[in-house]
Structures are given as C-alpha cells and as structure tokens.
C-alpha cells in the first residue's frame with residue numbers, strides 16, 4: 001500500500017501556494033503538516049483528497065493488490081474543519097447516512113454504537129447533532145472514520161475543540177488505524193502525540209520545507 005504525491009503545485013486565487021511538493025507514505029506511516037495560518041496545509045489536504053484541483057503534479061494510491069487509484073478521495077476519509085453533519089438530524093441518523101453513502105471497503109469497521117463508544121460518547125446518539133458541544137461534535141465527526149473503512153485518513157486539525165482526554169483518544173484511534181496498515185495525512189498546530197511521524201513544514205507562497213517531528 002502506498003500513497004504518492006509527486007511534484008504538486010496548487011493555486012488559490014492568483015497565488016501559487018506551493019509547488020514542487022512530493023512525498024510518499026507506505027502502510028502504517030503518517031505525515032503531519034505544520035506551518036503558520038495560511039501556509040497551505042488545508043490546501044494540500046484538499047488537493048490530496050481530490051476536493052481541489054492541483055495546478056501541477058499527481059496524487060495516486062496503490063493498494064495491497066498493486067492496483068493504482070488516481071482518485072484518492074474514493075479510498076480516503078477526509079475530516080475537514082467542518083464536521084460534515086446535519087445539525088437537525090440525530091447523531092445516529094447522521095452516521096447512518098455516512099455509512100450508506102460511503103459504502104464498505106474491505107477492512108475493519110464497527111457499528112454506530114461501537115463507534116460512539118470508541119469516541120467516548122455512548123448513549124447519546126439519539127440526540128440532534130446540533131444539541132452537542134463543540135468537542136462532542138468533533139468526536140462524532142471522527143466516529144465517521146470508524147463506521148466505514150478507508151485506508152487513507154486525511155485530517156485537518158482533527159483535535160480542534162477537544163479536551164485533553166479527547167486528544168489522547170484521537171491519538172489512540174489514529175495509532176490503531178496505522179497498526180492496521182492505514183495511512184494518515186494530518187494538518188495540525190499542536191503535536192498529535194503520534195509515534196514516528198514525518199513532518200512537512202508548510203511555508204506558503206511556493207516555499208515548503210520538510211523535516212522530522214521532534
């Protein structure tokens with residue numbers, strides 16, 4: 001399994017945000033994007049997820065059978081700044097919608113109740129999503145990743161609005177995904193507490209450098 005980005009460039013409006021950006025991730029590996037506000041982290045994640053068209057370059061995913069997919073969004077979960085849930089539907093209705101919409105790929109997935117328990121919120125899936133606190137909403141947005149398997153997780157500020165126990169819990173769920181051979185690409189302003197991840201420091205306006213997470 002392999003996620004490959006080669007020579008990517010992306011533009012927002014008139015500005016070239018980055019160019020010549022390449023990385024490769026094998027099963028179990030994670031890449032964390034860091035950098036100041038506006039440096040292009042969300043832009044890169046959206047390009048990889050297929051939500052934004054790149055100016056140049058390619059993104060591809062090769063599965064465990066050696067088949068290459070150009071539409072990485074189809075084999076990915078994308079957790080953006082917004083939670084992608086309807087406020088007026090219950091948590092269970094929202095997650096059921098996503099389960100049906102996403103369909104099942106071969107790989108580990110759990111029931112809605114199990115996913116709620118995994119994010120520490122069992123027993124409240126009957127509530128409208130809009131009734132929940134910001135942290136509870138973020139936890140259920142993350143539960144979406146557990147109910148339908150996708151090998152690649154693309155996460156934009158996944159721990160925004162979370163308390164300390166939520167931070168730890170998300171780190172454990174991400175690590176479990178990696179242990180199962182999953183690939184993670186995440187943007188963050190704070191360390192996610194993940195083991196052995198690579199870091200890509202985004203600098204914006206076509207200057208990006210890479211290093212190793214300290």
Ligand SMILES: Nc1ncnc2c1ncn2[C@@H]1O[C@H](COP(=O)(O)OP(=O)(O)OP(=O)(O)O)[C@@H](O)[C@H]1O
Pocket residue numbers: 012013014017035036037038039040041042043044187202
């Ligand atoms: N729709 C848009 N049209 C024009 N410019 C945009 C658009 N969206 C983002 N930008 C610009 O692209 C640049 C990169 O934005 P991006 O959201 O990728 O940054 P980021 O590193 O994720 O920031 P943050 O840490 O604040 O989330 C910024 O200068 C931003 O103003």
